Amino acid sequence: MVNEKRLIESFMELVRIDSVSGEEKEIADFLVEKLEDLGLEVRVDQAGEKVKSNSGNIIARLRGNIKKATPIMFSAHMDTVVPGKKINPLVKEEKIVSSGKTILGADDKAAIAALLEALRIIKENNIPCGDIEIVFSICEEIGLKGAKNLDIFSLNAQMGFVLDAGGQVGKIITTAPSQNSLQIIIYGKSAHAGSNPEEGINAIQVAGFALSRMKLGRIDEETTANIGIISGGKATNIVPDKVTLKGEVRSRNEEKLEKYTERLKKISEDTAREFKAKAEAKINREYYCYNLSPNDQVVKISMKAAKDMGLQPELCASGGGSDANVFNKKGFPSVVLAIGMEKVHTVDEYILVKNLKKTAEYVLSIINTVISGENLNE
Numbered sequence: 393m394v395n396e397k398r399l400i401e402s403f404m405e406l407v408r409i410d411s412v413s414g415e416e417k418e419i420a421d422f423l424v425e426k427l428e429d430l431g432l433e434v435r436v437d438q439a440g441e442k443v444k445s446n447s448g449n450i451i452a453r454l455r456g457n458i459k460k461a462t463p464i465m466f467s468a469h470m471d472t473v474v475p476g477k478k479i480n481p482l483v484k485e486e487k488i489v490s491s492g493k494t495i496l497g498a499d500d501k502a503a504i505a506a507l508l509e510a511l512r513i514i515k516e517n518n519i520p521c522g523d524i525e526i527v528f529s530i531c532e533e534i535g536l537k538g539a540k541n542l543d544i545f546s547l548n549a550q551m552g553f554v555l556d557a558g559g560q561v562g563k564i565i566t567t568a569p570s571q572n573s574l575q576i577i578i579y580g581k582s583a584h585a586g587s588n589p590e591e592g593i594n595a596i597q598v599a600g601f602a603l604s605r606m607k608l609g610r611i612d613e614e615t616t617a618n619i620g621i622i623s624g625g626k627a628t629n630i631v632p633d634k635v636t637l638k639g640e641v642r643s644r645n646e647e648k649l650e651k652y653t654e655r656l657k658k659i660s661e662d663t664a665r666e667f668k669a670k671a672e673a674k675i676n677r678e679y680y681c682y683n684l685s686p687n688d689q690v691v692k693i694s695m696k697a698a699k700d701m702g703l704q705p706e707l708c709a710s711g712g713g714s715d716a717n718v719f720n721k722k723g724f725p726s727v728v729l730a731i732g733m734e735k736v737h738t739v740d741e742y743i744l745v746k747n748l749k750k751t752a753e754y755v756l757s758i759i760n761t762v763i764s765g766e767n768l769n770e
């Protein structure tokens with residue numbers, strides 16, 4: 393039923409519209425029109441004002457013709473990472489790729505294209521369905537800010553399917569980590585490097601000692617840590633008085649997350665003290681982990697819908713956060729589903745045409761699973 397040519401064209405059209413985080417207005421305007429044409433009730437919320445984007449989140453509702461069906465929500469994010477401007481997508485044999493100078497933006501426009509295609513098919517064929525709500529969020533890539541400012545309980549939906557994971561369709565993310573961001577500023581003391589270095593305290597060197605004492609990378613099977621940015625120093629002839637380290641800790645275990653973040657903070661403070669410097673650590677909770685069970689309705693539906701298409705569903709843990717972390721934390725059960733995108737956040741990003749198609753079919757299969765209300769335990 394999926395119209396492959398139309399789907400590819402729609403995807404290419406979407407990725408050609410620039411929408412790096414914070415600049416989603418153009419694509420939002422485009423999508424509002426498309427959704428209204430498809431007969432959905434559409435609104436844009438006020439989240440943009442709070443997170444300094446030129447657009448809010450889009451929330452749209454298709455009134456289903458099966459009244460007793462459980463209302464469900466599908467979501468995807470409108471923003472992309474950089475380099476994400478002037479994307480020039482190409483169909484190369486079975487694959488859609490970028491020119492190699494930018495990302496492709498299949499993350500997450502493959503999901504948006506698949507959802508639009510599914511909605512077109514529903515409309516054209518008058519396919520029976522319950523109420524379907526669509527959320528297209530802003531600023532996902534810069535800290536899930538759109539989702540954080542979305543009033544999820546303004547929806548009727550009982551559960552959410554977030555189309556935003558790499559890998560084969562049928563992969564279902566049921567657990568994802570919490571994340572703390574960490575900023576450590578080390579204050580030393582400046583001095584002339586040639587005439588009176590003994591008066592200085594070299595903040596770069598103190599940072600170096602602190603870093604050498606930190607275990608980074610994979611800490612255990614559910615915890616990771618990284619320092620990703622270091623900046624400081626003004627000139628080679630000045631003993632540097634300030635260095636900033638920025639990093640993060642992730643874990644699917646809350647206790648371990650807090651413990652390990654504290655540990656990195658303490659190493660910095662202790663090391664600084666040793667050198668008569670000072671360390672100041674700022675910790676910020678970016679998002680919370682979630683753990684769904686295979687018995688949760690949203691997981692059962694995702695599995696059954698995959699099986700119905702002849703796919704082997706696979707329940708997975710993710711190492712990254714998504715809008716689903718926010719929705720689950722707010723008490724709105726949501727899974728993240730793979731949409732076939734590969735090598736996201738790189739200029740080598742691509743998606744196979746057959747996977748783009750499969751994602752649209754999967755959306756339809758989920759809708760069908762919900763209304764058929766069959767025994768989900770089989």
Ligand SMILES: [Zn+2]
Nearest residue numbers: 469499500556
């Ligand atoms: Zn994404």
